[in-house]
Amino acid sequence: MVINLEPVFQKQKIGIGKRKEAIARVFLVPGTGNLLINKIPGEKYLQYNTFYLNTIWAPLKILKLEKQYDIIAILNGGGLTGQTEAIQLGVTRFLCNLDNANRGILKPYGFLTRDARIKERKKYGLRKARKAPQYSKR
Template sequence: MSNISDKNITYLGTGRRKTSIARVRLVPGSGKLIINGLPGEIYLQFSPNYLRISCSPLSILGLSKEYDIHVKAEGGGLTGQADAIRLGLARALCTINPENRVTLKSEGLLSRDARNKERKKYGLRKARKAPQYSKR
């Protein structure tokens, strides 16, 4: 999805993981990552792992310095949000150029991780943890 004017072209992508949702906007620029109005390094607590995960689609395609990434992330923790950003970024890159899809799909960046927390059942302490059994 792109706007009509040449210098304000934005590409959109939505990523989800566990309870995290990330709405990613790609704007032509110098490679800045901005999450919820903060620089990406500060928001992701200077964790090199989270930064690498969230920007991996750009580095695989060699477009690290081509686009600014504006993200609105909500829900979950930092790991879920970093994975949601990665999926949203990969989907946005597919709208830029459909040929990117082949590369990103082979790297496994376009598949949604469907694992969620299992609900707690009655009579149990957690989803599967039962109270201690006493024989006598």
């Protein structure tokens, strides 16, 4: 399945979502409800995990638009959970750019909140951020 993505990427509106180390650039194009992640079908990319798929489609399902748009996402970094939540935030931001009335509908569900938790840095004298070497009294 080869899709020409050039006209899509020239649009001004783009939804950018971040979570942990994952960054997602999301485009919504009129379609039939397909998901394309890094030029791979979304179901295959997310290993057919229904939780991940439901997380991505949740904002569109609330607005009853899931069969009207295709989601095209370009991902960098992170794992599948972080990437999934980054796509969800990107989709939500894109929907708010399309129509400002969507913001009031999606905000109570917490879709517009950027989860700012990131990995804590490693400290000197420790093995990880908080894990210390084993203590020996004698």
